[in-house]
Amino acid sequence: MTLGTLYGLGVGPGDPELITVKAFRKLQECPVIAYPKKLKGSKSYAHRIVETYINPAEKNMLGLVFPMTKDEETLSIEWAKSVEAIYTYLEQGQDVAFVTEGDPMLFSTFIHLMKLMKETYPEVQMETVAGISSFNGSANRLGIPLADGNDYVAMIPATEDMDEMRRVLETHDAVVFIKVAKVLEDMIDLLEDMNLLYGTHVVTKVTSDEEVIWTIDELRGAELNYLSCMVVRK
């Protein structure tokens, strides 16, 4: 039997209309929809984006657990379980669509999954479908052009190393800081010190029906959701 193909579908930053026609078509065609499953709380973000387009009764819905931790042992156990669960369908000749929010080639669970699938089952065919990433979604919702002419633009994960964050800000015309929630307070202090607060914007769950666009005043002391990014334009 021919093996099924594994598709990594980018499903955009939140608004279900911000999904490509190709991803939409793959969602209709693939009999198996794999999605990140949260252990507690609401449905995952990617799951909620695509449920508008899927009738779960007509699909095999495959919820996979991706622990959001840096603990390598926990990660490798769960990644391996996900690879096995997906392969069970592929070996029956069924195509699997794995949905990831934003773009699948940008800080995505699909990158990890793809790597382990290649190592474990090198014969599996994989294909990705580009998605609109959170930084594209944010720039457009905020009405902030990221780059023009010879501008330098950076997209980096914010870390505790404020000297490095300063260096990036000094050497670019626009910077999108992802994963900014944990270091928000330090980032605001740095931007204030560099006199850049006027060009700083933060947005949570951009384009979704839970979107929040923050003012700088509201941000001080705020508890930001992980799905938030900061756009700084000089």
Ligand SMILES: C[C@@]1(CC(=O)O)C2=NC(=C\c3[nH]c(c(CCC(=O)O)c3CC(=O)O)Cc3[nH]c(c(CC(=O)O)c3CCC(=O)O)/C=C3\N/C(=C\2)[C@@H](CCC(=O)O)[C@]3(C)CC(=O)O)/[C@H]1CCC(=O)O
């Ligand atoms: C450990 C930590 C460190 C870090 O961010 O670096 C981390 N995620 C953290 C928190 C967190 N992540 C998410 C929420 C729920 C938000 C909500 O729903 O409210 C929370 C909050 C929470 O759990 O508290 C959701 C989420 N995460 C990713 C996607 C996209 C996707 O699935 O594609 C989605 C949307 C999925 C969906 O819902 O659709 C993707 C990634 N997250 C990773 C790591 C990498 C995978 C692990 C690995 O293998 O390393 C990878 C692939 C990024 C990468 O590799 O760069 C950090 C710990 C806390 C911290 O330190 O702040």
Ligand SMILES: C[S@@+](CC[C@H](N)C(=O)[O-])C[C@H]1O[C@@H](n2cnc3c(N)ncnc32)[C@H](O)[C@@H]1O
């Ligand atoms: C693991 S990365 C996922 C990036 C995603 N694959 C993409 O293409 O945008 C998660 C970080 O991206 C940013 N992010 C992802 N989705 C977002 C959204 N809907 N609104 C705002 N920021 C988002 C946040 O900074 C978050 O910490």
